Amino acid sequence: MVNDKVVSRFTGTPTRENGGIIGKEPLYPPDEVLDLLDRRSIGAITLWTNDCQKDVQNLELDHDGVIKLIRNALRSGRFLNSQWCQQKPGGPWAACDAYTVTQAEWIEAAFKSLDIQYYVKFALNKSGKLLLVVSCHTSS
Template sequence: MVKIVVVSEYSLNPPEDGQGRVKIASGPLYELTRVQKLAAAGGLNTWTDRCDKAVYDLFAGDLEAVAGLLGHLRPGDYRDSEWCTNGRNALAACDAYALRRVEWVASVDKEMGVEYFVKFAVGKAGQLVLLVSCHLS
């Protein structure tokens, strides 16, 4: 039997089968201003291979730019909370947010509305934001 490890600060009632995408009803799990401060101070890390690739594609791998994006989140941007897996026997309880904003889109040479979807958890030690997902919706 494979042992599943919970790596997030929030650890109540993880799914017994170790599978992710199980909703958590009591969210948001993490205080947004605290997450923003941790990310701005350099405490941000991509936690999945898919997220790492998305951050590279959207921001040339610049985690400071992602921290800046997180800094624009507001409580009203919150969507839901759920358990997520990194595919390597670890689970994290995550909050998901969607942020809509107007940006210059070079490929069409004009400003357009874009929506970012981000999902993150605070690590068990409380010093690191684990970025699970960051992509355009």
């Protein structure tokens, strides 16, 4: 059975063609996402995929850490593209914006601060009151 249910505010027909790329402009205005994060704080996000939950756990981030990373991505990161993402095989779809952002992180094993590049991908839900975080991990 094919599931093409879209849970994001941006709608359309989900596809995997062209890597699921929708476009080269953000679907969700950064100022709107930042405002949502400011108004609702940790109530503004949900880690929408199992992979995202695992990645955030591996990074040892709490919800505040994820919010900080998204804020940094929107303010000083680089927008990559917008793309279709599926929650799980046969599950619902979300039209997402993808960003990379580099942050200085203290690396205990190296005993110094190193620049670490992160990849974040998210969508606004239909009501625009919840940010669905699809990916949050370091870039390889």
